[in-house]
Amino acid sequence: MAETDDKFLKQQFFRWFQSFSRNDATLSKNYVKRLKSMGITFESLKQYRCNQKNSIMKNNQELQTDVQNAIKWEPLLHAAEIGVTVKDGVVSLTGVVDSYVKKMEAENAAKKVIGVIALVENIQVQFPSNWTKTDTEVASEVLAGLKANYSVPHDKVQVKVEKGWVTLDGELPWNYQKEAAKSAVSYLTGVQGVTNNIKIKPDNHDAIEQKQVEDAIARSWTIDDSDINVSVSGTTVTLTGTVGSWHQKEAASRVAWNTPGIWHVKNELLVDYYYALVD
Numbered sequence: 001m002a003e004t005d006d007k008f009l010k011q012q013f014f015r016w017f018q019s020f021s022r023n024d025a026t027l028s029k030n031y032v033k034r035l036k037s038m039g040i041t042f043e044s045l046k047q048y049r050c051n052q053k054n055s056i057m058k059n060n061q062e063l064q065t066d067v068q069n070a071i072k073w074e075p076l077l078h079a080a081e082i083g084v085t086v087k088d089g090v091v092s093l094t095g096v097v098d099s100y101v102k103k104m105e106a107e108n109a110a111k112k113v114i115g116v117i118a119l120v121e122n123i124q125v126q127f128p129s130n131w132t133k134t135d136t137e138v139a140s141e142v143l144a145g146l147k148a149n150y151s152v153p154h155d156k157v158q159v160k161v162e163k164g165w166v167t168l169d170g171e172l173p174w175n176y177q178k179e180a181a182k183s184a185v186s187y188l189t190g191v192q193g194v195t196n197n198i199k200i201k202p203d204n205h206d207a208i209e210q211k212q213v214e215d216a217i218a219r220s221w222t223i224d225d226s227d228i229n230v231s232v233s234g235t236t237v238t239l240t241g242t243v244g245s246w247h248q249k250e251a252a253s254r255v256a257w258n259t260p261g262i263w264h265v266k267n268e269l270l271v272d273y274y275y276a277l278v279d
């Protein structure tokens with residue numbers, strides 16, 4: 001065991017871990033048998049990973065400081081508005097902000113920090129009294145915002161507003177249009193939050209080619225695709241494997257959503273900061 005190459009150990013462990021995470025019991029057992037045939041036990045792999053991970057992972061205080069600094073770096077935010085707590089890579093955000101877009105900025109800033117594997121977001125939006133608007137006023141501004149955005153076929157989006165919370169419904173041919181619709185209303189004064197229920201129904205009915213999705217992900221410099229697996233079933237693309245950050249996981253989804261003819265993306269990628277650091 002002591003003479004076994006570290007990189008080889010890492011590769012073998014994650015191949016086993018990925019097969020286990022996909023609930024493929026047969027594949028997992030096959031990897032265990034292969035490892036045993038090479039004189040490597042699963043227990044030794046777990047101990048190896050634990051030792052290596054503990055030596056390089058950020059502790060709770062370090063990750064908390066990094067997230068606080070990332071939030072402070074955003075021009076729209078003040079660090080005092082957002083409380084940050086961390087437990088084993090799980091980051092919780094609390095506090096009060098005066099706009100929904102600030103809530104989004106805090107969440108996005110935290111997701112980009114290396115070491116964040118999950119996010120619990122409990123930030124509240126409270127407007128100053130002179131910013132208060134009725135639901136009718138908010139709805140009118142939402143409709144105007146959608147109409148002004150050239151990326152959104154506004155006549156295909158339905159809007160509902162309840163106590164400042166905006167719900168978007170409808171069907172659009174591309175995911176970027178769905179995201180543009182949410183972005184168009186998120187910056188509006190009076191918006192407490194946005195639920196984006198828009199469904200994707202593409203005009204293109206060509207069959208989705210797995211290799212096209214794989215090649216598109218591989219072209220992105222922001223994504224390490226070495227352990228991303230792509231599978232296609234009808235109009236659904238499923239991503240499995242391991243990436244080194246939440247940012248990479250979301251970037252892989254965005255790339256997959258650009259596939260012509262796609263209706264659904266199942267993003268089952270695991271986020272493992274340790275995996276990104278050990279080569």
